Amino acid sequence: MKFPFFPEQASTSAQQVDSLYFVLIGISVFFLAIIFLPMIYFLFKYRRGHRANRAPLNISTMRIEVTWTVIPLVLAMGLFAWGAKAYFEMEVPPANALDIDVVGKQWMWKIQHQEGNREINELHIPLGRTVKLTMASEDVIHSFYIPAFRVKQDVVPGRFVTEWFQPTKVGAYHLFCAEYCGADHSKMIGTIYVMPLADYQAWLNRGSGQDTLAQSGARLFRELGCSGCHIGPGTVRAPPLEGLYGKLVPLQTREIVRADDKYIRDSILLPNSQIAAGYQPLMPTFQGHISEEELFQLIAYIKSIANKEPEVAK
């Protein structure tokens, strides 16, 4: 009978997490020892009927109390600091990551690569590159969990969340939904395939023929009527979107925000929440008329025109 004891270490984070884990086990064993061993010893030595010196201890207990308060406190703070530092690194994605979009819904994971490849419950990624997932849920809270990478992120409806990792080992690893989401929660599982870079390129090309995410987004941009106001002479009424992504945007409320994924999403779904300075609140909301996947496509399109100059109105 196989007794698997430990998950594979397949990402750059896994080692830090495991080191912390082993130190925690060590500290736990230490404390269990200093609690159980004296306890068992006392149970024997001081059992009723057994001769032993039971004269009451007339010493100040304050020093003892302070010692066994301060030492655990110091250890605790050390563990906290190490854990927090590792957590910070794990939660803040590095720049230049490979962006992949994920939509969770009851009860499957839909993955879209920028090149247009789509997967369901599977994610192919290249070895050695940082991957950043931007995720959305269509319905309830899910959670994207890859035990071998030691990463997990709840996918909350109504917002984007991100998760990043860098795989260090070729192989196939479990993907689990880790936030209870209804009837088939335990079937919302899949596989992460880590492949050497060349194989990954080949895999991407095998799916070629479909539009890239940005091309799908461009098509949607026209179909939904966005281009009517946001591109060309119509931009008198609406902010031009060429060259927008990543820039700072002054709002009517005098705030300045960065035009990132969240900004684009909120502008499409809640256009009156952040009105750009100098414009009227004219844009209709697309809440209920656009799916999470389509939102990702539009964002990819807007990212793709980030380096273009807006047309000047003639």
Next chain:
Amino acid sequence: MKELATTLERETPALIGSDENYLSAGHTLKSWLLTTDHKRIGLLYLFSISFFFVIAATAAALMRAELVTPQGDLVTSETYNKLFTIHGVLMVWFFLIPSIPSVLGNFIIPMMIGARDVAFPRLNLLSWYLFIGGGLFALYAIVAGGVDTGWTFYAPLSSVYSNTHVVEMATGIFITGFSSILTGLNFIITIQKMRAPGLTWFRLPLFIWSMFATSLILVLATPVLAITLALMVLERVWGIGIFDPKLGGDPILFQHLFWFYSHPAVYIMILPGMGVISELISCFSRKKIFGYKFVAFSSMAIAVLGFLVWGHHMFVSSQSIYAGMIFSILSFLVAIPSAIKVFNWVATLYRGSISLDTPMLYALGFIGLFTIGGLTGLFLATLAVDVHVTDTYFVVAHFHYIMVGGMVSAFMGGLHYWWPKITGRLYPEKLGQLAAIIMFFGFNLTFFPQFILGYLGMPRRYHAYPPEFQIYQVLSTAGASILAIAYLLPVIYLIWSLKHGKKAGANPWQATGLEWKTSSPPPKHNFDEMPIVTEEAYEYPPLSDEGRELEVSKDA
């Protein structure tokens, strides 16, 4: 055992050998259902929570049976989801939270402080009826088809997407919540205002300190649960949009509100158990608790700090990482007072006179299992590790070590300890010791493999799972069968003892504490004359080398 003559017994000889007690004062159903006697109310709660425990344990048994095989082949996934929801809801709100406070607290607190009853006896009865009322709603929800949201009721699953009887269940919990609030309120006033003359705060048994701290949490935290459930129900019924993102709501707001209550709730569950352990360790070492003041203040510190750590349930929820860091450091801090208590309990054993009666076995088991559970809490407080193990079996193991290994052990220990006082009978000691030992081993076999499962990555609330996890699930189910025996045994012999157990005297354990100064079972009014306290808590006589009482010279 030689009974020590006490002031009370010398002055009221009529009490010794009296047949009139709270049990014989009225045999009609009405005398029970309309009682305002805190002792009878404690027993009413004992029957009620046992009933809910049986249902919740049955749900667990079905779950463990299903989990023996990786495929979902015993029940459908919908049924499985309802089973773990019912298990969680009933165990948390209809068993664990009321257990020690409403059973042992109600019975013992007035006697321990030398009072005739709690401050508001009719409110106490109302608390029980609210408990029953809430329980009826919960039962209805179960019988009508169950609930499948998990005991945590996360939105928008609970408020928008679930198709089960969420409203009825939430209503039941809402009503029962008021039972908790009123019980806590009653205890606060009772402890504050009705202590016997001479019973200053630092002469109180530590059980009272724990119950006071628990009662503070009960009254402050439970109302937040009530309003949260009410909002969730309003959203479900009228689509108000408070948690539904499609209507502008925020699912994370639900989590903040829910955990603001539910984290302190776990301290509601464990603090009374810790109070019981202090009583047991002291009595069965025949020694004052080491570091009395530190243990007392630790209870208060746990109550206060317990309100500041709720976000550690939300480290991966998309909560701000800086908020996560604050919650993490506070979670480490809240572990410290618990550690202080454990060290002090073990230190109490030093130079004591230890006897391994059943209550003591449960207390020692508590120290072992609670310590393991508490240490694994450190793993969860550590942010980077929590990302990996949250929402896995690691968490399930952690809280079962504390709740079942800790809390239920403490409840069993306290029940056995005060059983002679409550019933006037002694339970069969050897069977008691056997059950306690079986429980310890059964428990570890059930839940230790789950730590391994969790780190391997098996998520919780999974009906079916990848085959490589099976070995640990099989071990866990095997342990659960043993645990079931360990819980069944006491039920059998405790009921047996009611008729056939040896009759108990006023103080079979030779313990200190005012509750032992009245007969077993006590009279309806607890004390005929108000006791006056002149001693510190746990004033056990000095010990000889063999651990017996030192013969004090009579001309002291």
Next chain:
Amino acid sequence: MPEPQSIVAEQFEDAAQQCEAATLGMWTFLVTEVLFFGGLFLAYVVYRHAYPEGFAAGSRHTDLFFGTLNTAILLTSSLTMVLAVQAAQANETKMVMRCLLWTLALAGGFLVVKGFEYHKDIVEHLVPGAGFSPELPARAQMFFWLSWAMTGLHAIHVIVGMGLISVMTWLARRGKFSAEYHTPVEIVGLYWHFVDIVWIFLYPLLYLIGRHA
């Protein structure tokens, strides 16, 4: 001279302990009520921060006249409540009853005004849901949900308070209270002041803030 000892419940040592226990009990209960309302206030603060223009629009559509009138009514009812407690301390039963009845009447008046206000809101399509007025931004619905929930919860507490005051009036009529024993009047007074204070917080949050934004 009435014998206070006869109204002391058997679990208490004396009347003083009973009185202190009852008062402390009511204060503790009021603390739980603070936390109960607190959840709603928290939700209000969170969503006001998230949707400032929706909340400002909603605030502008509340009826300042009704709100201010109700504030005056409730504050006056607290005054009559205080007078009732004072009268009880001075053993003036008729005055106690008069003041309690005035408090009851004012409380009823509060509910009547609230009724008019709710009716007006319904007529103006300010009930969130399918029929919500299209003139307001969508997020104003959140304001109105919270406003209905908070004022509704408050109104339930007013109704409960009216019940308690009625019972106190009846007990006063039956001569239950005296200079030595009037604890129930005092603690009902405490409850009533709490109900008033909740409104003092609701009024600016719902009627005043954002009105001129």
